[in-house]
Amino acid sequence: MSEAPHGVPIKTPGQLIAAIIAGFAIPIVVIVLLAVYVNNTTRTGAGTDSLSDAAVAARIAPVAQVDIRDANAPHVYKTGEQVFKAVCTTCHTAGVAGAPKFGNAGDWAPRIAEGYDTLLHNALNGKGGMPARGGTSPDDYSDFDIARAVEAAGLGPAADFLKVAQSDTFIVSDIAPSARSLEGYLFPDTYEFSRMQSMREIAAGMVREFRQTARQIGLLQMPGSESAGEASTPESSLHIVAETGIERTVIMASIVEKETAVAEERPLVASVYYNRLAKRIALDADPSIIYAELLAGKYTGALHHDDMSFNSPYNTYRHAGLPPGPIGNPGKSALEAAMHPAQSDYFYFVADAAGHHRFARTMEEHNNNVAAYRRAMRGH
DSSP: OOOSOOOOSOOSHHHHHHHHHHHHHHHHHHHHHHHHHHHTSOOOSTTOTTSOHHHHHHHHSOSSOOOOOOTTOOOOOOOHHHHHHHHHHHHHTTTOTTOOOTTOHHHHHHHHHTOHHHHHHHHHHOBTTBOGGGGOSOOOOOHHHHHHHHHHTTSSOHHHHHHHHHHOGGGGTTTOTTOSSSTTTSOOSOOOBOTTSOHHHHHHHHHHHHHHHHHHTTSTTSOTTGGGTSOOOTTOOHHHHIIIIIHHHHHHHHHHHHHOSOGGGHHHHHHHHHHHHHTTOOOOOHHHHHHHHHHHTOOOSSOOGGGGGOOOTTOTTTSOSOOSSOSSOOOHHHHHHHHSOOOOOOOEEEEOSSSSEEEESSHHHHHHHHHHHHHHHHTO
């Protein structure tokens, strides 16, 4: 081992200062170089600079479109298959927006396992990106509409649902003790049902929604005979309310909604029918004939003059007063119109060929409105 003294790299004050500066500068330079390297490196994922404009446009393109429909369109009876194809194919054909793809058993298996009731609930109320009823209007569907659509969707036989709807009146016995079926109380909304649920569970779920809506708008708290224009009885029990108020209101609401899809007109339409009831004039409501013929399996898709004499207690041309039960399942606005009709002296109304109606006080005025409607339909 050498006995010579060791050499020192820093021998002057200048060298010491230079070493200190280098100790701070070098790390800073390294950091800057790393940042430049990272920023200049090609990245993948949403927003990548490597995608072309066309690729970016394809990535953010919508998977479906919302079809804006005429809110004034009159109710048209269609088969379940027609409704299913018209409303459901946009998403289910392509299998987008979380919708099971047609023909793909793997996609549909989890939905089917949920049961018929959940599927029907989803169709009525919407699920995920699917709006209620697929965005269709109006919101009124009879038992027949619902049953046909359910059957078309492969959720179960329409006859099974109709059997429950027409027999399980105990579900509404506390609010509608005179009900002949569940018609009127199967609230039109979007629901989530599954094949595992029974038809009775589906119907019960729709009735629960009716009860909730009825409470929201005050129908279940109505004085017993207020909707009929008679003296109110605040001390009435819920059972009395049902017999004299709720059932009559639901029946009237079902007629009003079938007559017009224009929500603003519904209180006025209700006033016409209440005025006719007060004068013991037959309601002459065309939708009541359609419903009567549907019950009998005789409806052909259009009404003719001979249909006015169709023998049924639901035919309001042959029988004065309200029909024995609802002729459809009314939505919230129709129920509110039946509860709070407009004050008018009208006794007649007819379509005006523009989706609305013309109202009249006398038969002469009504006949003039009918003539105007026919001229409009002929294009004169």
